[in-house]
Amino acid sequence: xxxxxxxxxxxxxxxxxxxxxxxxxxxxxxxxxxxxxxxxxxxxxxxxxxxxxxxxxxxxxxxxxxxxxxxxxxxxxxxxxxxxxxxxxxxxxxxxxxxxxxxxxxxxxxxxxxxxxxxxxxxxxxxxxxxxxxxxxxxxxxxxxxxxxxxxxxxxxxxxxxxxxxxxxxxxxxxxxxxx
Amino acid sequence: xxxxxxxxxxxxxxxxxxxxxxxxxxxxxxxxxxxxxxxxxxxxxxxxxxxxxxxxxxxxxxxxxxxxxxxxxxxxxxxxxxxxxxxxxxxxxxxxxxxxxxxxxxxxxxxxxxxxxxxxxxxxxxxxxxxxxxxxxxxxxxxxxxxxxxxxxxxxxxxxxxxxxxxxxxxxxxxxxxxxxxxxxxxxxxxxxxxxxxxxxxxxxxxxxxxxxxxxxxxxxxxxxxxxxxxxxxxxxxxxxxxxxxxxxxxxxxxxxxxxxxxxxxxxxxxxxxxxxxxxxxxxxxxxxxxxxxxxxxxxxxxxxxxxxxxxxxx
Numbered sequence: 001x002x003x004x005x006x007x008x009x010x011x012x013x014x015x016x017x018x019x020x021x022x023x024x025x026x027x028x029x030x031x032x033x034x035x036x037x038x039x040x041x042x043x044x045x046x047x048x049x050x051x052x053x054x055x056x057x058x059x060x061x062x063x064x065x066x067x068x069x070x071x072x073x074x075x076x077x078x079x080x081x082x083x084x085x086x087x088x089x090x091x092x093x094x095x096x097x098x099x100x101x102x103x104x105x106x107x108x109x110x111x112x113x114x115x116x117x118x119x120x121x122x123x124x125x126x127x128x129x130x131x132x133x134x135x136x137x138x139x140x141x142x143x144x145x146x147x148x149x150x151x152x153x154x155x156x157x158x159x160x161x162x163x164x165x166x167x168x169x170x171x172x173x174x175x176x177x178x179x180x
Numbered sequence: 181x182x183x184x185x186x187x188x189x190x191x192x193x194x195x196x197x198x199x200x201x202x203x204x205x206x207x208x209x210x211x212x213x214x215x216x217x218x219x220x221x222x223x224x225x226x227x228x229x230x231x232x233x234x235x236x237x238x239x240x241x242x243x244x245x246x247x248x249x250x251x252x253x254x255x256x257x258x259x260x261x262x263x264x265x266x267x268x269x270x271x272x273x274x275x276x277x278x279x280x281x282x283x284x285x286x287x288x289x290x291x292x293x294x295x296x297x298x299x300x301x302x303x304x305x306x307x308x309x310x311x312x313x314x315x316x317x318x319x320x321x322x323x324x325x326x327x328x329x330x331x332x333x334x335x336x337x338x339x340x341x342x343x344x345x346x347x348x349x350x351x352x353x354x355x356x357x358x359x360x361x362x363x364x365x366x367x368x369x370x371x372x373x374x375x376x377x378x379x380x381x382x383x384x385x386x387x388x389x390x391x392x393x394x395x396x397x398x399x400x401x402x403x404x405x406x407x408x409x410x411x412x413x414x415x416x417x418x419x420x421x422x423x424x425x426x427x428x429x430x431x432x433x434x435x436x437x438x439x440x441x442x443x444x445x446x447x448x449x450x451x452x453x454x455x456x457x458x459x460x461x462x463x464x465x466x467x468x469x470x471x472x473x474x475x476x477x478x479x480x481x482x483x484x485x486x487x488x489x490x491x492x493x494x495x
Binding site (some may be wrong): 024025026027028046105117135137144145 | 215234239241255256278279281297298404421444461462485
């Protein structure tokens with residue numbers, strides 16, 4: 001499996017222009033979590049594009065441009081020297097407590113997706129507390145026809161769902177589930 | 181299988197006639213391919229209702245319509261299908277070995293063109309039985325296709341070659357390859373003899389003069405222009421990432437305004453009375469826009485993942 005992935009990555013690297021291509025069907029997921037804290041408190045914790053420490057998989061965040069459009073960040077996963085994900089901010093609205101970003105560089109071995117964009121939004125919850133919504137749109141990791149199982153649509157959906165769920169679970173733990 | 185299809189055809193025709201009688205289908209009909217939901221939704225735009233939602237396996241995205249037929253492209257199934265416009269029934273189906281993506285129909289010659297995203301070509305199919313009659317060579321990753329209003333030209337947006345390929349729709353000869361902005365994806369002919377091409381890499385629209393076969397203007401639009409249509413004196417592009425429409429003046433070619441839409445606006449087409457309909461992939465809606473007031477006048481829910489990549493309104 002590792003070897004196959006490696007060969008796949010080599011093929012990607014040696015074919016010029018292929019990184020531009022993508023699979024035939026874009027996938028999407030949307031996960032939500034509800035927490036007891038007010039939206040402003042939740043936004044204070046997750047609304048800074050330059051700090052994703054609230055996510056348990058993220059070891060460090062470094063970047064440029066703050067929360068301005070086209071700001072960039074690099075996430076290091078797990079530990080020092082761990083896998084990285086490069087991202088760019090393309091929408092930011094503190095009033096609506098929402099930001100949108102894209103991955104500019106990630107290895108498919110780290111996250112088996114391409115053309116990935118994502119939105120994170122905090123809204124008030126009926127009855128108090130907050131609702132956090134995390135949405136993603138992406139193509140599978142394998143840009144050509146007939147993908148191997150680890151780079152197909154299902155693998156892409158499972159991987160992104162896992163990332164979102166881990167992040168949202170951590171926020172529920174931090175802020176508590178709403179009482180009612 | 182063939183015998184059963186022939187034998188049921190008269191019955192289907194009758195059913196279609198009854199369906200017509202039962203559903204007074206008077207106005208424009210929109211055929212919305214819903215990729216994630218494996219469905220084809222049919223909207224009566226005058227009544228503002230979803231008349232039917234047909235199951236359609238293989239993650240359909242591409243669409244082309246005529247008075248007589250509706251064609252869909254389902255890339256996961258590698259299937260191109262011809263449907264009855266009122267019952268949705270699959271009247272012909274072909275599996276194409278490659279990455280069938282964009283589709284355009286030449287009604288005058290009953291030919292269907294389908295781009296092969298993975299193999300730099302266009303399949304030319306018989307509109308009737310979808311048999312392959314020819315193949316045309318394009319640049320890398322051909323996506324959107326369109327046939328000009330006078331039926332003379334076929335255009336292909338060759339995304340990874342940063343060009344459009346123009347073919348004589350009658351002889352199928354290559355006429356020209358025209359360099360555009362970066363990564364052209366959707367395109368559409370205007371009736372006046374110009375071709376408008378949306379470039380997702382440079383976030384602009386290339387205006388191609390067909391006589392000169394060159395880009396004569398470039399119009400800035402929003403992030404990730406996906407589809408282009410026209411209404412009155414306006415050109416309109418759907419901006420996938422910006423969640424907006426960009427309106428530009430067809431005469432001066434200058435931007436006029438941006439209109440907020442639901443998320444991931446993609447397919448776009450024009451009704452017979454000059455309204456614009458778009459499909460919003462993330463939010464599972466279609467929206468109707470009045471270009472005069474530059475406002476959204478209706479929003480309807482669809483099945484999951486509407487794309488409607490192509491001309492999807494049947495007057």
